Amino acid sequence: MPFARAAIIGVGLMGASLARAIRKNSLARAIAGCGRSRDNLDYALGKGYVDSITHDPVEAVMDADLVVLATPVDTLEAIAASIAGNLKPGALVLDVGSIKGALVARIQSVMPDGVEFVGCHPIAGSESAGAAASVDGLFVGTECLITPTGTNTDKAVNRARELWEAIGSRVRLMDAMEHDELLGLVSHFPHMAAYAMINAIEERSEGAIALSGAGLKDTTRIAMSPASLWREIGMMNRKNIIPVLDGFISEINKIRNCLEQDDARGLEMLLRKAETRRRAIEG
Amino acid sequence: MPFARAAIIGVGLMGASLARAIRKNSLARAIAGCGRSRDNLDYALGKGYVDSITHDPVEAVMDADLVVLATPVDTLEAIAASIAGNLKPGALVLDVGSIKGALVARIQSVMPDGVEFVGCHPIAGSESAGAAASVDGLFVGTECLITPTGTNTDKAVNRARELWEAIGSRVRLMDAMEHDELLGLVSHFPHMAAYAMINAIEERSEGAIALSGAGLKDTTRIAMSPASLWREIGMMNRKNIIPVLDGFISEINKIRNCLEQDDARGLEMLLRKAETRRRAIEG
Numbered sequence: 001m002p003f004a005r006a007a008i009i010g011v012g013l014m015g016a017s018l019a020r021a022i023r024k025n026s027l028a029r030a031i032a033g034c035g036r037s038r039d040n041l042d043y044a045l046g047k048g049y050v051d052s053i054t055h056d057p058v059e060a061v062m063d064a065d066l067v068v069l070a071t072p073v074d075t076l077e078a079i080a081a082s083i084a085g086n087l088k089p090g091a092l093v094l095d096v097g098s099i100k101g102a103l104v105a106r107i108q109s110v111m112p113d114g115v116e117f118v119g120c121h122p123i124a125g126s127e128s129a130g131a132a133a134s135v136d137g138l139f140v141g142t143e144c145l146i147t148p149t150g151t152n153t154d155k156a157v158n159r160a161r162e163l164w165e166a167i168g169s170r171v172r173l174m175d176a177m178e179h180d181e182l183l184g185l186v187s188h189f190p191h192m193a194a195y196a197m198i199n200a201i202e203e204r205s206e207g208a209i210a211l212s213g214a215g216l217k218d219t220t221r222i223a224m225s226p227a228s229l230w231r232e233i234g235m236m237n238r239k240n241i242i243p244v245l246d247g248f249i250s251e252i253n254k255i256r257n258c259l260e261q262d263d264a265r266g267l268e269m270l271l272r273k274a275e276t277r278r279r280a281i282e283g
Numbered sequence: 284m285p286f287a288r289a290a291i292i293g294v295g296l297m298g299a300s301l302a303r304a305i306r307k308n309s310l311a312r313a314i315a316g317c318g319r320s321r322d323n324l325d326y327a328l329g330k331g332y333v334d335s336i337t338h339d340p341v342e343a344v345m346d347a348d349l350v351v352l353a354t355p356v357d358t359l360e361a362i363a364a365s366i367a368g369n370l371k372p373g374a375l376v377l378d379v380g381s382i383k384g385a386l387v388a389r390i391q392s393v394m395p396d397g398v399e400f401v402g403c404h405p406i407a408g409s410e411s412a413g414a415a416a417s418v419d420g421l422f423v424g425t426e427c428l429i430t431p432t433g434t435n436t437d438k439a440v441n442r443a444r445e446l447w448e449a450i451g452s453r454v455r456l457m458d459a460m461e462h463d464e465l466l467g468l469v470s471h472f473p474h475m476a477a478y479a480m481i482n483a484i485e486e487r488s489e490g491a492i493a494l495s496g497a498g499l500k501d502t503t504r505i506a507m508s509p510a511s512l513w514r515e516i517g518m519m520n521r522k523n524i525i526p527v528l529d530g531f532i533s534e535i536n537k538i539r540n541c542l543e544q545d546d547a548r549g550l551e552m553l554l555r556k557a558e559t560r561r562r563a564i565e566g
Contacts, residue, residue, distance in 0.1 A: 123494070123496040185491050186496075187498060187499065191498065193480055193502070197557075198560050199534045201469060202557075210563075211465060215504075216470065219477055219504070220502075225558070227555035231547055231550050234554075238543070238545070242543060244484075245539045247486060248535065249535055253532070254482075259518070259524060274510075275507060275508070277492065281492050
């Protein structure tokens with residue numbers, strides 16, 4: 001097996017799904033789960049997603065040659081610092097967070113000699129949370145973005161790549177700053193837009209969303225994502241999200257102006273452009 | 284059977300799905316299908332959704348005691364006028380359009396004595412088009428909004444209600460103007476927003492949407508809806524859609540300002556409000 005012992009810090013939707021994928025693909029002999037909620041840990045242990053549970057990250061990473069940080073992004077740096085002194089020499093430390101940017105280098109800087117942190121972002125998940133929301137095969141057929149820096153060795157990056165590929169992901173290497181710009185566009189922005197959409201509807205007519213059909217429900221499904229998680233992501237990537245929101249307002253105004261000026265032809269051109277672009281990414 | 288002969292004008296996603304539901308629930312002895320595309324009509328006939336096909340609405344409605352107008356909303360008035368002289372006394376005429384407002388009264392005004400038009404809007408559908416996209420059981424468990432006016436008799440409204448209930452819909456009666464205001468909010472607005480979202484992403488970074496995960500895909504699924512249909516709906520209901528877009532821009536700016544001012548607490552409050560509201564409508 002590639003790893004003797006894996007430690008998953010944060011056994012939520014992502015962490016538990018990853019534990020299940022590691023187990024299913026025989027990538028580690030033993031998996032330790034670490035988290036704050038006892039109920040959640042008990043659930044993961046009871047389901048056999050992990051072999052042992054603890055509230056203490058230091059205990060979890062003891063002897064682990066794979067450590068996955070799967071807690072909320074704004075906790076990663078502190079957790080990395082807290083476990084750094086107890087990491088096994090040669091251990092590979094990964095995260096699964098939606099924010100990379102400067103964070104990756106900061107986490108790398110606290111790693112002890114002989115231990116490498118490699119930033120990873122599997123493009124998978126759902127609006128749900130907790131081990132009970134974990135999914136068998138969550139990563140199969142999805143993309144995983146790996147954001148190596150100058151301090152990473154090829155060897156560590158390849159170990160990370162092989163892990164993700166073994167559980168069914170396609171890996172793409174990307175600069176950490178570029179990652180945040182791109183994800184701000186295709187993930188963080190749509191979340192902010194979906195939250196704003198719900199609020200716009202409810203501010204205008206309280207209870208009106210109860211009449212929504214499948215269209216509005218799909219469009220705003222991601223607005224059920226945990227507000228605390230997306231507050232963090234929003235704040236940590238605000239530099240990239242703000243200009244996208246400005247561009248979005250400009251596109252809304254283009255449509256609004258066609259409506260205002262009774263410009264059916266102009267409206268259809270805008271809608272058709274979007275329709276064509278959206279159809280192009282349909283599987 | 285409630286109806287001896289039904290005529291479906293426009294055998295697309297909605298019309299063909301309704302024909303199938305009428306057949307399945309034994310609501311009409313024979314169903315005539317009328318449309319412009321020969322291929323589409325042949326498909327519907329071949330599949331047994333309808334018993335006869337024609338390009339001529341006048342021929343289709345001959346002897347029909349149920350007539351369903353299921354063509355694009357901007358064609359309804361002209362078609363109603365063209366068939367008016369040939370409608371069977373006592374016939375019930377319905378539509379399935381997304382726009383009601385003044386249109387309902389205008390269609391009613393061209394109906395001959397003894398024939399009633401009742402505006403209906405089943406909240407069902409998808410981003411696809413054509414008889415091949417029709418769905419068995421499309422209306423089961425969905426809401427159908429009926430917008431009677433002062434000229435409708437209770438008898439006609441009840442006949443329409445019984446039809447929709449027989450195929451599995453819950454019926455809600457609503458004023459036609461109120462309908463357009465509400466639908467502008469929960470349906471037309473999200474469509475415009477989804478189109479704008481795709482354009483915002485593509486204007487900023489061409490091809491970036493190819494990296495979208497399930498979240499963005501769901502959020503923008505309705506941007507695959509036919510641009511021509513939504514151009515019509517947009518223009519016909521622009522009076523109601525414009526203020527919602529303005530309210531949406533204001534909600535986006537609230538989020539934007541929290542990001543700009545590094546106000547994590549304010550951002551979380553906005554996101555949590557939306558999360559709670561959206562969760563409340565989850566089945």
